[in-house]
Amino acid sequence: MKVAAFIANQLARTRTPVFFYPGINLASLDVALEKAGARTIVLASENAIPHACSGFFQATGKVGVGIVGSGPAATNLLTGLATASADKIPLIAINVTIPLCEVGTGAFQDLDMTATVKPLLGESVYCREGKELYGRFRQALHSSHSSTKGPTFIGTSPDALEDDIGEPSFFIPSIETFQPKVITTTPSKNSFSRLEQSLQVCEDLFDFFVVGNGLNKYEVLRSLPGKRFISSDRFGCMGFGLPAAIGVSVGLNRSVILFIGDGDLIMSISELATLLRYNIPVKIVLLNNHNFFAGLNQIREKNGLRVPCFENPSFQELSNAFGLKYFYARDTDIRTCLSEALSFSGPALIEVPCTITIQSSEIKAIRNFILQNTLVGIQSHIGRKEAVYARVGGESSPLPTIEQEVSL
Ligand SMILES: Cc1ncc(C[n+]2csc(CCOP(=O)(O)OP(=O)(O)O)c2C)c(N)n1
Ligand SMILES: [Mg+2]
Numbered sequence: 001m002k003v004a005a006f007i008a009n010q011l012a013r014t015r016t017p018v019f020f021y022p023g024i025n026l027a028s029l030d031v032a033l034e035k036a037g038a039r040t041i042v043l044a045s046e047n048a049i050p051h052a053c054s055g056f057f058q059a060t061g062k063v064g065v066g067i068v069g070s071g072p073a074a075t076n077l078l079t080g081l082a083t084a085s086a087d088k089i090p091l092i093a094i095n096v097t098i099p100l101c102e103v104g105t106g107a108f109q110d111l112d113m114t115a116t117v118k119p120l121l122g123e124s125v126y127c128r129e130g131k132e133l134y135g136r137f138r139q140a141l142h143s144s145h146s147s148t149k150g151p152t153f154i155g156t157s158p159d160a161l162e163d164d165i166g167e168p169s170f171f172i173p174s175i176e177t178f179q180p181k182v183i184t185t186t187p188s189k190n191s192f193s194r195l196e197q198s199l200q201v202c203e204d205l206f207d208f209f210v211v212g213n214g215l216n217k218y219e220v221l222r223s224l225p226g227k228r229f230i231s232s233d234r235f236g237c238m239g240f241g242l243p244a245a246i247g248v249s250v251g252l253n254r255s256v257i258l259f260i261g262d263g264d265l266i267m268s269i270s271e272l273a274t275l276l277r278y279n280i281p282v283k284i285v286l287l288n289n290h291n292f293f294a295g296l297n298q299i300r301e302k303n304g305l306r307v308p309c310f311e312n313p314s315f316q317e318l319s320n321a322f323g324l325k326y327f328y329a330r331d332t333d334i335r336t337c338l339s340e341a342l343s344f345s346g347p348a349l350i351e352v353p354c355t356i357t358i359q360s361s362e363i364k365a366i367r368n369f370i371l372q373n374t375l376v377g378i379q380s381h382i383g384r385k386e387a388v389y390a391r392v393g394g395e396s397s398p399l400p401t402i403e404q405e406v407s408l
Contacts, residue, residue, distance in 0.1 A: 001166070001168060003134050004028040004032040004162065006134060007137055007161075008035065008036035012036040012038035012039075014172060016039075016064075017064075017065075017250050018033060018067055019041050019048075019065065019247070020043070021042060021049065021068045025070050025099070025157075026067060029161060041274070044274050045270050046068045047076050048080070049077060049080060050066060050093065053084070053247060054080075054089045054230075054232075054244055055251070056250060058244075059230070059252050062173075064092070064247060065092045065094070066092070070098050070109040070110075071098075071108075077095070078117070078120075080243075083235040084151045085122075087233050087234050089150065090149045091152070092151070093152070095114075097109075097126075097157055098158075099157060100128060100159045103157065113153075114153065117153050121150060121153050122151075123152040124155075125154055126156065128159075130163020133154070133160045133163075140152045209256065209257040209258065210241055210258045211260070212240065212258065212259065213238045216260070230248065238268075239267040242258060242271045245282045245284075249280050258283065258284050261287050261292075262312055272322035272347075273322065275323075276323040280347060281347055284349045285338070285350045288351055289353075290309045291308065291309065322347075323346070324346075326349050327340065327341060328350075328351050338350065
């Protein structure tokens with residue numbers, strides 16, 4: 001059996017979806033995956049692949065597998081790999097490079113991506129031959145199922161995929177019991193309270209969601225105590241939310257709710273095409289304040305600058321173009337829109353007009369909080385005097401007061 005066929009059959013037999021982006025050098029894998037009956041999800045961009053793998057792992061405890069081609073296809077993985085690495089999320093990224101005879105010659109799309117990502121990841125190898133690729137892939141599937149490990153990067157050549165490895169044995173990889181993060185915030189009483197009330201009344205509709213990055217993230221987390229959530233914690237990566245929600249929905253085979261800001265959604269807008277392609281039931285709650293990280297506005301204002309109000313595309317027309325059912329929710333409507341959006345099987349976008357603002361002193365507290373912690377358990381309000389937090393693997397300790405933070 002050729003290595004490409006082994007990889008494809010191993011993934012098909014264990015019903016592991018493959019997050020994939022085609023390229024000429026991985027044609028043999030593409031064919032083998034199809035012949036083996038593997039579930040292949042072609043994302044709109046390679047950027048999204050590690051995030052999708054990350055969401056998949058956090059929802060299922062099974063390691064996600066991403067496969068991409070040479071040159072720019074591989075470099076597109078970089079931010080996602082760094083994001084997963086920061087949160088120690090295991091995944092396997094396979095990069096099929098140009099043919100061996102061209103490697104290192106400066107040929108079209110010649111790039112040593114294995115060396116590029118090495119400082120970033122625990123494991124980064126290049127397999128020139130089929131036997132090595134077979135061994136590394138087996139090993140990665142066996143050992144990657146640990147939430148302390150982070151991503152494994154396997155570079156290889158089209159030649160290695162064509163090598164014959166005799167009659168390999170297939171196996172069932174173990175599954176990590178992933179401990180979901182749980183929000184233990186108590187609701188805040190500030191400017192977001194209308195959003196908060198709406199979210200609280202819709203609590204009974206779901207128990208688990210994905211959240212993007214931006215100020216809206218903290219408001220959503222404050223507003224949903226006791227809920228499980230998935231986010232990019234230590235990297236705070238914009239562009240994570242939508243692909244991660246795709247990974248969750250593919251992994252659990254059910255609807256998932258994503259809370260996301262307008263800036264973040266626009267950054268990953270191409271993945272709406274993936275929702276359309278596979279009718280993936282991600283229900284996007286878009287918190288649209290026509291702005292990015294609105295807290296910075298206060299600093300602009302202090303410096304006599306104008307507060308920008310970004311022109312956004314019509315999200316209604318965008319939804320129509322991408323086949324999403326569209327809802328416009330005034331703050332109090334979110335519950336109704338969500339229950340309607342959850343009552344059918346396709347993707348949906350619920351636009352929530354917002355005016356999100358936050359004190360700049362809070363920004364500093366939040367930033368330090370993110371730098372020092374994973375959001376494993378937040379009690380009370382983020383950035384407020386009475387807040388406490390849980391250190392990774394350690395005891396809970398009090399968050400410094402805002403006054404202390406600001407004077408740091
Ligand atoms: C890839 C990436 N680029 C930039 C940032 C810095 N950043 C964090 S949140 C944010 C703005 C997010 O805007 P939006 O999604 O509209 O959320 P809002 O703050 O308006 O709620 C920016 C620019 C980041 N975290 N990740
Ligand atoms: Mg915004």
